Amino acid sequence: MRNPAAGLGFLRDYNEGLVVAIARDSVPFDRASVAAATGLTPQAVSKVLARLIKQGLIAPSGLRRQGAGKPTTLYELVPTSRFAVGVHVARRTLRTVLTDLRGDVVTSAVTPLPPDFTPQDLLRAMADGVVHLTRDRPDTSGRITGVGIGMVGPLDHALGIVRDAHRLRHWHDVPLRERAEEVLGLPVHLDKDVTAGVTAEAWRRGPAFDDAALIMVESGVGAGLWLDGRAHRGAHTNAGEFGHTVLQLDGPRCACGRHGCLEVLHDRAVADGDIPRAARILAAGVVNLIQTIDIGHVVLAGADLLRHHRSYRAAVADAIEAEVPRADWLTVEVTLSSLGADIIAAGAAMQILDASYGVPSPASVGPAIPMQIEQQAR
Amino acid sequence: MRNPAAGLGFLRDYNEGLVVAIARDSVPFDRASVAAATGLTPQAVSKVLARLIKQGLIAPSGLRRQGAGKPTTLYELVPTSRFAVGVHVARRTLRTVLTDLRGDVVTSAVTPLPPDFTPQDLLRAMADGVVHLTRDRPDTSGRITGVGIGMVGPLDHALGIVRDAHRLRHWHDVPLRERAEEVLGLPVHLDKDVTAGVTAEAWRRGPAFDDAALIMVESGVGAGLWLDGRAHRGAHTNAGEFGHTVLQLDGPRCACGRHGCLEVLHDRAVADGDIPRAARILAAGVVNLIQTIDIGHVVLAGADLLRHHRSYRAAVADAIEAEVPRADWLTVEVTLSSLGADIIAAGAAMQILDASYGVPSPASVGPAIPMQIEQQAR
């Protein structure tokens, strides 16, 4: 725990984060409703808005007349005031996206990675990717907040070190964040793919998305967790190894060494061409997750899942209905990811946005990323 | 989201909570080490300490000479400056404890509850219990911070409503917190038994206990979760139904309706007199938990478990060693609960202490519990 103390700076960042979160809902908003939603006084909201307008994040967007009295000033987010780059490091490809402050994907690209690529290979590909993404977008100049990297673990989010990328040689205890920051000249976040993915959903869906899991089926089965309004990474940044939870104690041996893991059962069903059975197995795991951590939202994602999304979604919804006691008030919303194949890369980008413009936790207040873009005079 | 905004009051409570957390470590501490640990300036620590001393929570405890210069003033917690009552509502008994601010159990008592007791019965027993606990302790007068209730769910922590106490009639949608506050005249918290239990461990063990699970075997199997430095309750206060996660898809039918739940497998092994098998089943579930949420501490508790604690502890430790990949750095500490049978009741009491003297989260800042005990002049 480094510097957990809170000062006035935390207060400022926290309340600004709240207002930006409201602004991200994309409908124009007014001072009074921010005051009502946050508990701040209208005057305080004015001060916060003035700061955000000065940073260019928010702009007045019109007036609303509602009967007698001075019209209400409306504000809205300026999505193009900030951008972030996200990359998804997969086994053979690098997916690179540019997102705006709202979390919309502006540009997306996929490039191949050499077999058994090295850290050097990846850094070069990332540098190229950033150049390509921003080449045709002069409005991104100086507004790239940072670069997020989403990849398989095990890795250490806090230290930015890849411990052992699964099924990749050359990737043992690589200080990837540090190296990438040198090469790219931008702040870098490193996180597990599934955690990045769930951040994408959370950033786009707002505060109502408080306890949720992103279930990802794509060369493996994982779960990104969003608990109590923030990403849950666990004690060693290793949360989400959902595919390696046992569902059948005497089941077949899994690559991880255990028997009857969700992933090995699921993959065998897929290999048998029995998608409904695969979906039911996944669904049993999802119900286990609900029983354990009581999530309110399940988001389904991953290429292998989305290919059969009807089967999976139906199986999960049915299992919840049938197997969760008191499913009447223990409501769980099951949806498909809104970002498709971009979700990991986009989520990695949004982790950067979340760090600078999200609602901070006291302990997470690190050295502030210095970005002082003043609103241009016209 | 009610009043999530943060003001100066939050800052004050937050930093005071940090200092109290350090003070709870029970060794005398000095200004400089608090400053180093929190990032506050020494002068700010002085101001915080002055406020805490005025409230009576902290007192100077001596001087330390360490060479040249003015001696360092040492401070320590005043454990008897605040107390809290906790009750554990079990199927046939009510366990009542009084804890001090440090989290030590001062007095403990068990009274029987009538079969199929009603809310009225419970309220009467609780009122009697509070009287009995405090009768011989005049120093508790006016220093009882509140009463915590730990019981089986489903229940709603935020609203203080028991939805359906498992295996109890008369307990459907009972606004227990409100009723108890009327009867007892004290602030009341209502929470699931396992969540209260894990709070006990967290309050006593300090900030290093950040991602942890309390595994409880006692007329059922449950898990209390402490994630990212706070209790995790989930979207509907229903997290921790660990006993109803499936470990054997084609296993025997459980009372909950699913097949092959951890609990039904475990209880059958116990019924067969095969404790090692029961322990291995529990251990498989614990490894699933580690894979899912990556906890760093496992605490074992519950009468049925502690009766065979060697078997259970060994089985869990062995399973972690054998089944968690890279167990070399993915370290998990496995311990037994330090509070024995009192853990739920004591944890319920500590939830009260945590609410008033713990480190708050911005969103959790509710209406402050009004307790203004000034330090008595001697």
Add this chain to the structure above:
DNA sequence: TCTATTACGCAACAGCGTTGCTGTATTCTC
């Protein structure tokens, strides 16, 4: 006794949200 050293705390300050009140733009009423 003097000096270096270390800890403590007063006083002034910067910056956060709050409070009180004045200014302003609009609709409603006559």
Add this chain to the structure above:
DNA sequence: GAGAATACAGCAACGCTGTTGCGTAATAGA
């Protein structure tokens, strides 16, 4: 069309947080 009513916006003073600058107190060693 003029004045009243209404509602929003924002300036100025304020209270409270942690911070900074610097003087004071207490000790060990020369």
